[in-house]
Amino acid sequence: MGLLRLLQPLSREAGREAGLPPRLSREREESSRLSAKKPGEAAGEGPYEAFLRRQEKYAAAVVLACAISAALAKTSWAGPAGDAARGETLYEACQDCHSLDKNDVGPRHRGVFGRKAASLPDYDYSDALKSANIIWNEETLDKWLTDPQAVAPGAKMFFHLDSPQDRADVIAYLKERAK
Amino acid sequence: MIDERDGGLDRRQTLKCMLWAGTGVVWTVAGGVPSSRLIGSAKAAEGSFSFVQISDSHIGFEKPANPDARATLSAAVDKVLATPDKPAFLIHTGDISHTAKPGEFDDALQLIGRAKLDVHYAPGEHDILDPKTRDAYLARFGKGATGGGWYAFDQGGVHFVSLNNVVDLKKNGLGSLGPEQLEWLEGDLKGRTDSTPIVIFSHIPLWMIAPEWGWGTEDSAQALGYLSRFGSVTVLNGHIHQLMQKVEGNVTFHTARSTAFPQPAPGTAPAPGPKLVPAGELRKWLGVREVVYSPSPATLAVTDTDLT
Numbered sequence: 001m002g003l004l005r006l007l008q009p010l011s012r013e014a015g016r017e018a019g020l021p022p023r024l025s026r027e028r029e030e031s032s033r034l035s036a037k038k039p040g041e042a043a044g045e046g047p048y049e050a051f052l053r054r055q056e057k058y059a060a061a062v063v064l065a066c067a068i069s070a071a072l073a074k075t076s077w078a079g080p081a082g083d084a085a086r087g088e089t090l091y092e093a094c095q096d097c098h099s100l101d102k103n104d105v106g107p108r109h110r111g112v113f114g115r116k117a118a119s120l121p122d123y124d125y126s127d128a129l130k131s132a133n134i135i136w137n138e139e140t141l142d143k144w145l146t147d148p149q150a151v152a153p154g155a156k157m158f159f160h161l162d163s164p165q166d167r168a169d170v171i172a173y174l175k176e177r178a179k
Numbered sequence: 180m181i182d183e184r185d186g187g188l189d190r191r192q193t194l195k196c197m198l199w200a201g202t203g204v205v206w207t208v209a210g211g212v213p214s215s216r217l218i219g220s221a222k223a224a225e226g227s228f229s230f231v232q233i234s235d236s237h238i239g240f241e242k243p244a245n246p247d248a249r250a251t252l253s254a255a256v257d258k259v260l261a262t263p264d265k266p267a268f269l270i271h272t273g274d275i276s277h278t279a280k281p282g283e284f285d286d287a288l289q290l291i292g293r294a295k296l297d298v299h300y301a302p303g304e305h306d307i308l309d310p311k312t313r314d315a316y317l318a319r320f321g322k323g324a325t326g327g328g329w330y331a332f333d334q335g336g337v338h339f340v341s342l343n344n345v346v347d348l349k350k351n352g353l354g355s356l357g358p359e360q361l362e363w364l365e366g367d368l369k370g371r372t373d374s375t376p377i378v379i380f381s382h383i384p385l386w387m388i389a390p391e392w393g394w395g396t397e398d399s400a401q402a403l404g405y406l407s408r409f410g411s412v413t414v415l416n417g418h419i420h421q422l423m424q425k426v427e428g429n430v431t432f433h434t435a436r437s438t439a440f441p442q443p444a445p446g447t448a449p450a451p452g453p454k455l456v457p458a459g460e461l462r463k464w465l466g467v468r469e470v471v472y473s474p475s476p477a478t479l480a481v482t483d484t485d486l487t
Contacts, residue, residue, distance in 0.1 A: 092453055095453050
């Protein structure tokens with residue numbers, strides 16, 4: 001997630017009208033002003049060529065940034081990064097009511113990440129969760145684990161995790177290891 | 180009315196003792212003031228009787244924290260059978276089963292039946308999940324109970340009340356008794372004299388232990404209000420799978436160990452739930468409780484024993 005935040009200013013600039021972003025145009029002005037005396041510049045390369053070279057690099061960076069942010073934008077989730085290994089330990093608490101492969105007091109969890117809420121045919125969900133119309137992802141799971149009754153008043157789960165990091169870790173466990 | 184056989188302990192020392200001794204201390208409660216002494220000095224007085232509390236057997240639970248909850252319930256029954264003075268009856272303070280399946284209920288009945296004693300149950304939230312499981316629970320364990328699953332009985336001058344606080348759970352899973360049950364309780368206690376020793380048992384603690392974990396009962400204050408005039412009130416609960424005690428006026432509260440798996444102490448883990456301990460240590464964390472009643476002076480002595 002740190003990556004996403006780092007790249008955001010860049011992609012925002014890239015989204016401006018086709019002209020050069022402010023930082024680059026300022027650089028161009030500078031380099032044309034100083035070009036005659038600039039020591040590191042290749043012989044015979046004028047300020048315009050130097051600009052083109054930089055612009056190529058910039059374009060490549062924009063393409064990369066767009067690709068990464070597009071991949072990440074699938075979830076707009078900006079909570080803490082989860083540690084699946086720690087999440088596995090925390091999952092012991094969930095085992096009061098859940099297993100990965102067998103319905104317990106609560107529904108089985110394998111594959112729950114990305115699944116529609118209340119969609120197992122062989123578990124008897126509350127009407128509250130059945131009508132909630134949620135897809136389980138980082139954001140919806142974080143809300144659910146913060147306070148299930150706030151997400152679906154009347155749901156049958158009475159359990160929550162106070163710490164955002166604990167929630168992120170359990171969610172990472174469900175996402176990565178309970179596929 | 181106060182049992183002072185052990186003399187030198189003041190209230191504070193007593194409480195410390197409760198916290199750290201865990202097992203091996205007999206609790207003697209009279210007139211709401213507890214005192215403790217080491218096991219072994221309990222003498223059977225004329226007219227006294229004892230009963231045993233088991234709790235949270237979670238039959239059907241088979242995860243790492245205890246792969247075989249049947250075996251540990253069976254070990255608990257062995258402890259009951261080994262009690263020198265035969266208990267008058269057992270109470271089970273709920274979460275008999277893990278997922279309220281008929282097969283789990285029936286296995287529990289069979290295992291507990293080995294004790295050949297009357298058993299008085301209170302339901303846990305793992306026993307009543309919805310109307311269907313409530314009916315399955317009541318059919319097996321609700322003998323003499325109202326449709327809501329609560330009831331009272333008397334034994335040797337002590338009045339026992341079994342409450343159901345696991346239906347209609349509140350925030351974070353807090354228990355609740357509800358107006359109908361509270362009204363019933365008020366009526367049940369009405370005609371009784373203040374000197375009648377009262378034992379109340381239910382699954383979820385009737386005192387606020389950790390509201391953020393749902394370890395308490397939202398409307399218990401009202402119930403305790405009806406009990407305030409009685410000289411000796413003992414509250415026995417389960418749910419939290421560990422020993423805790425508290426004295427408030429004339430009321431002494433005790434939570435019991437589970438026979439299946441321990442749970443963390445409040446504040447020591449991010450959430451309640453099964454606590455994994457090294458396999459060889461599990462039975463140290465599980466236990467049964469014997470309560471000895473002696474009539475004059477009226478005392479209830481509570482002894483907790485682990486399953487090792």
